[in-house]
Each structure stands twice: as C-alpha cells, then as structure tokens.
Amino acid sequence: MKIAVAVGAFCLVTPLVFLPVRPASAQEAPASSCVTCHTNVKKLIRLGWEVEKVRGKARVSAENEGEG
Amino acid sequence: MEPYEKIYVDPAFLKTEHGQIACVDCHGGNPEDPNWQTAHGNLVKDPTFPDPEKTCGECHPDIAAGAATSLHYTIAPIGRAIERRMGPAPENVRQAMATARERHCGQCHASCGQCHVSRPDYVRGGFLTGHHFKKTPPMETTCASCHGGRIFGEFTGLNKKIPADTHFADEDMTCMDCHKAEQMHAAADGVATRRQSPTRPRCEACHPEAVAEDSPRAAHQIHRRKVACQVCHAQPAKQCYGCHVGTDKKNIPYFKCQKTTLDFKIGLNPDPNPDSPYRYSVKRHPPIVPETFDYYSPGALKHFDQEPTWKSGAPHTIRRRTPQNAACNNCHGNRKLFLDVKDLTDGEREANAAVVVSDEKLPPVIAPEDMPKN
Numbered sequence: 001m002k003i004a005v006a007v008g009a010f011c012l013v014t015p016l017v018f019l020p021v022r023p024a025s026a027q028e029a030p031a032s033s034c035v036t037c038h039t040n041v042k043k044l045i046r047l048g049w050e051v052e053k054v055r056g057k058a059r060v061s062a063e064n065e066g067e068g
Numbered sequence: 069m070e071p072y073e074k075i076y077v078d079p080a081f082l083k084t085e086h087g088q089i090a091c092v093d094c095h096g097g098n099p100e101d102p103n104w105q106t107a108h109g110n111l112v113k114d115p116t117f118p119d120p121e122k123t124c125g126e127c128h129p130d131i132a133a134g135a136a137t138s139l140h141y142t143i144a145p146i147g148r149a150i151e152r153r154m155g156p157a158p159e160n161v162r163q164a165m166a167t168a169r170e171r172h173c174g175q176c177h178a179s180c181g182q183c184h185v186s187r188p189d190y191v192r193g194g195f196l197t198g199h200h201f202k203k204t205p206p207m208e209t210t211c212a213s214c215h216g217g218r219i220f221g222e223f224t225g226l227n228k229k230i231p232a233d234t235h236f237a238d239e240d241m242t243c244m245d246c247h248k249a250e251q252m253h254a255a256a257d258g259v260a261t262r263r264q265s266p267t268r269p270r271c272e273a274c275h276p277e278a279v280a281e282d283s284p285r286a287a288h289q290i291h292r293r294k295v296a297c298q299v300c301h302a303q304p305a306k307q308c309y310g311c312h313v314g315t316d317k318k319n320i321p322y323f324k325c326q327k328t329t330l331d332f333k334i335g336l337n338p339d340p341n342p343d344s345p346y347r348y349s350v351k352r353h354p355p356i357v358p359e360t361f362d363y364y365s366p367g368a369l370k371h372f373d374q375e376p377t378w379k380s381g382a383p384h385t386i387r388r389r390t391p392q393n394a395a396c397n398n399c400h401g402n403r404k405l406f407l408d409v410k411d412l413t414d415g416e417r418e419a420n421a422a423v424v425v426s427d428e429k430l431p432p433v434i435a436p437e438d439m440p441k442n
Contacts, residue, residue, distance in 0.1 A: 032099040033107070034091040038199075039079045044072035047104060051071070054105070058071075058192060061316045066325030067217050067308070 069194045074186075078198025086201045094123050114189070117141075117179035124180045132180070134255040140178040145261045147173070153356075155371035164365035171321045172313040176214055183252070188213045207243040218306040223384040227330055230303050233386045263344070263380060271297045286440035287393070296337075296349040298382055300393040304332040305383035311355035314363030325355055332392075334399075335378050335407040336429065338422035344380075348431075351407055351423060352381030358415050373418040378407055396440075401433035 037043050081087045092099055094115040101107035115123040120141075125132030135141055147169060154165060175190045182188040183205045186195050191213040196202055205211070212220040223243070225232025235241040246269035254267040262268060272279045278297070283289050291300070310326035335351040337344065358372045392399040399405060406425035409417065 032091060033102070034095075034097070034099050035077065035082065037104075038075060038077040039082075041072060041076060044076055045070075048071040050104070059318065059320050061318070061320040061322035063314075063316045063322040063324065065323075066311075067306075067328050 069187075074192075074194030076195065076198055078200060081199045084200065087199075113193075114179055114181045114186075116181035117177075120180045131253050135180055135253045137255045137257050138253055139256045139259065139262050139265065140183070140252060142256070143173065143177050144256065145259075146176075148260065149356075149375065150361075150369075152374045153369040153372050155374070157368065157370070161365045161368050165361060165368050168313060168361050168364040171315065172323065175321075178214065183210050190214050204244055211243045218308070219384050222305050227304075227306065227385075230305075230330060230385055231387065233384050234388060235386060263382075290440065293345045294347050296344075296346040296380070298350040298386070299334050299346075299348050300399070301386050301388065301390060302332070302350050302383040303385035303387060303390055304330045305350075305352060305381070305385050307331045307333075307353040308355035309353055310357050311360055312357075312363065313360060332383075332405060333378065333407045333411065334405050334425065335376075335380075335420075335423040336425055337380060338376065348425075349380040350383055351378040352383065353378055357413075372415070376420045376423045377416045378411075378420050378423050396434040400431045403427075403430065406430055 037047065091097070095112050097111040098107050098109065120132040120136050121129070123132075124135075139145065150165065150169065150173070154161070157165070176188075178188050182193075184196075184201050184203070185199060186193045187209055196206065196209060202210075207220075221227050222230070223233045223236050225237060231237065235245070248267075248269075251265065251267040251269070254265065256265060259265050277283055278285070278288050279292060281289070281292070283292070287300070307329050308325055309328070312324045312326070314322055314324075316322050333351045334348050337346045337349045340346065354377065356377060358367075358369050361368050392402070392405060407420070407423060409424050409426075412420055412424070
C-alpha cells in the first residue's frame, strides 16, 4: 500500500517539476487591438480596401502642373 | 507607397523604447472598439503637431520646446513674406489669404513626427520604416519629400548637364552633415528669414582657410567679404516662376508652376551687414508672382514690390572649379552672369531695383598685367 502511494505521488509530482514556472507579472500582456491589426499585413490590406470604399481613393488634383 | 505600408507597424518596433508606450497614450482612439471606423474616431494622426511638448516633450523637453517655434515647424518666414506683400489688407482679403495659406503654404511645415517617424504630410505621410523612430532621418525620403523640386535634385546631380554638389558626389555627405540637429530644432522666434538664422550652415565652419585674411589663394584674399562663396563655387540651379494655387472642382488644392529654368544669376546684396557683408551674392527666384493667390483673392498681393523676387540663395551645386572661376574674366565683365533688368518681367522691376546689377556696377574686366598669379 505504501509503495503504491509513493509511486502515485511520484507520478503526480514529477511532471510538475518540468512545468515552466513564470511569475504572473513576467507573462506577456495581451496585445492591444491596435497592435494586432497594425502588425498584420493581410489585415491592413483588407482594411485598406474597406477604407477606400468608405472614403474613396487618396486625392490629388488633376490640375497640378509643372515642377514643384 | 501602398496604403497598408503607410500604417504597417514593424513588430520589432514594439521592443524599442518608444514602442513601450501604449498606442493610445499618443494617438488616442479606442482600442476596445471592434469597429475600425469608430475605433479611430478621435485618432490623433500626428501627435507631435501642433504641440510637441505634450508628447515628445515628456522625455525631450528642451528639444520639443525649441522645435515648436523652429523654422521647419512654423514656416513663419513664408507667412511674413506674404504679409509684407499684402500690406494693410481689409478683413475679407486677410481671411481669403488665411485659407490659401492653410491649404497650400501650410502643407510644407514639418513636425517632429514628420521627420523622425513618417514622411511629411506634403507627400501624404506613411511611416519611414514600420513606426521606428529615426534619430537621423533619411535624406532621400524625409528631406527630398519637401525639397525635392529644387535642392535635392541639385545636390544629387539630377539636373541635366549640371554635376552633383561636390559635398555629395566626392565626400558622400548628406543633408544632415551641414544641416545639423541644432539647426533643425533651433527656436526661431524673431528670426525673419532662414538666412538670418544663427544656426544655419556656414561654409567657413569647415573651410576657415578660405576666408582667412592670409588665405594662400589670391582669389580668396581679393574677394574676401566682398563676394559670397557661392558666386565663385556654385553652378546653375533651378529657378521657378509663375506659381498659381487654387482649388479644383472636387475641392482639392492644386499647384500650377508654369515655368522653370536652370540659371545662374549674381545680384547685389541689398542689405550688407556684418553677418553677410558681401556686395554680390547668388540669386534664386522663388515661385511667386503678383497673381499667385488670385484664385482666393484677386490682387491680394497689392504690395508685391515690398521685397525682391530674386533673393539671395545658396544653390546646392557647389564645385571647387566652376566655369566662372576658371579665369578672372569669365566673371568680370560677363554681363550674362549678372542679374540684368532684362531678366525681369514688367511686374517685378521695382521689387528688384536693389538687386539688379546695372552696367556701372558690373565688375570690370581685368587687364592681363593686373591678374593675380595664383
């Protein structure tokens, strides 16, 4: 009986030793939605299409002439 | 530049010192809102304008305080020149001109962010590299965005048949080697024009021997404090004439520059002083005519003659050897090099009376026996 308890305890405790231990404060904070979107090229390209639908293309006057 | 590139944030930026600051701290907006339109509702695109002291000034108080009144930030001399040319105008004219200045002239100011983080507004922005802060901005994007029409092309040799400035071509120098941070950030309250800025680049800072009383070169001794360095060492530079501004049918501002030339003109210095004692300096024609703002207020520049349209300039086309300094009489007596009344339009004769070099003021031809030996 004692042997069975000891083996059981060993099986339970041993994996815990190999678990990564990090204090809560050192864990990375979840990225803000600004960061999530602005670091993702695919999302930004799709968003660009949406922005264009709503606001239209960036505008430059066709009447500009000569060198600036 | 593709629209997404303008606003893409490099993940590596988030590990830098500036990347540790929460986005909302500078830009506002609402990161909790899943709808991009409302999330960006109160977004501050450029947190460094109009008040850099609230953002940059938190950690860089001295720089931000000076930069807020710097020439790049306020472009105040342009406004003052327009004011002088307007004179005491009625309120409706002043309001129309304020709109014109905001829509056109005002596009060229540069905030902290428009030099160190993104391209200037004038070229519709976009991060330099993924929101990284660049202590020394890249000249080919930052400086050239606003100064690309004239200065950058001259400096790098883009003008046909005019070699690049020797500082660029032979010494690999960039804009920032002469226009240092101290100049860019300098407070400019009370500085009338950029040529009066005490922090502007001076040739003699790197070439003291050229202006020394005992200079080994005879030409430097003879012309010392009489002739600006560029008179002998600059090549032709771009002159712009006849710029008109307005707003098209879609309410988009436009600029029309009708004529440009590559020219080299030496004129009189209308206001010699201890800082700029020269009798002769190289002139540049800025893109202004009496009708420039007529779209907004016809005849608004009633006092156009208040200042010259050929202004002392510093062409960025410097070479040790130039056609005019190859021999004394390439310059002396060479009418073509000097600003003549024939070079002026009818509308600008009075404005340039003090800078035109009349035949009597042309430097005389040098006789062979009077020529210096070196």
